[in-house]
Amino acid sequence: MTTQPTIGVLGTGIMGAPVVRNLQKAGFAVRAWNRNPDKAAALEADGITVADTPADAARDADFVMTILIDGAAVEQTMVDGGALEAMGKDAIWLQCSTVGIEATERLADLAKARGINYIDAPLIGTKKPAEDGKLTVLAAGNRHLEPKCQPVFDAIGARTIWLDNVGEASKLKLVVNSWVLAVSAAIAEAIALAEGLGLDPQLFLETIKGSATDNPFLQMKGQATIDRNFAPSFPTDGAYKDIKLILDASQAADIDQDLITAVQQKLERTVQKGHGDKDMAAMFHATAK
Ligand code: NAP
DSSP: OOOOOEEEEEOOSTTHHHHHHHHHHTTOEEEEEOSSHHHHHHHHHTTOEEOSSHHHHHTTOSEEEEOOSSHHHHHIIIIITSHHHHSOTTOEEEEOSOOHHHHHHHHHHHHHHTTOEEEEOOEESOHHHHHTTOEEEEEESOGGGHHHHHHHHHHHEEEEEEESSTTHHHHHHHHHHHHHHHHHHHHHHHHHHHHHTTOOTHHHHHHHTTSTTOOHHHHHHHHHHHTTOOOOSSBHHHHHHHHHHHHHHHHHTTOOOHHHHHHHHHHHHHIIIIITTSBGGGGGGGSOO
């Protein structure tokens, strides 16, 4: 009988919890840890092992996956939480949080100093694709590790895009998010304009439907905005964190991002108005004077 690989998952938030469930469904021996243990309790009720500390989740695991909010949280959990120290030399760290370029370099250096394999593996897709196991995984690092890592990524995603060098996946993630955030702000403004002009905003979605300028994201987020359904899928706080990473990267690359700068201001106003925990479609609330 072959034993299933063990995976310690650190972070059971909006993305981490469904990822844990899909890994367990695929037959991995999963140990989940979350800073606030209440969030992991529902997983325990479903038979998933919940570890008391990051080190307990990571000890003797074949993989450690981090799905935490940002680079600081990942570093704190891996270093202060003892997970990095607890990892065996053949274990692979799959870093799936969106942390940007600088933090990716810092985290990869920490892994290197301990002789641990590091895969830069941010995720594309929000809550629903995570629940459906339909994420896109951007994976960058030692390609010799690809056959070992692929079953993990297949358990959580529909597609994996492999890149050769650590950092490239995090760069691509920022490019994708710059597009998603710009489109999200445009949707919020178009719906607000329709309503402000006294039109039924549904007319906008119907007019665009099926044309070259239509897309499923517009229909989904546009409808949610019209319905004022801002249940978090990609929370505004997370989007605000990401847009800072995008602007830092733009600055380092000497690129002027006027549009993204404006979206950052809109996200900031959305957070200031108390909607940080709502979906980023709540940028609609930052359109009113
Ligand atoms: P979330 O629901 O807010 O979860 C954040 C996680 O980070 C929680 O487990 C939280 O623990 C933990 N955390 C925060 N600060 C911490 C600290 N200082 N030490 C230890 N743990 C800490 O966020 P999410 O949506 O799952 O996102 C997780 C990552 O995936 C982020 O990098 C995000 O950008 C990325 N991502 C998100 C989406 C999306 O649509 N939601 C899509 C793709 C990628 P507590 O529960 O204790 O607060």
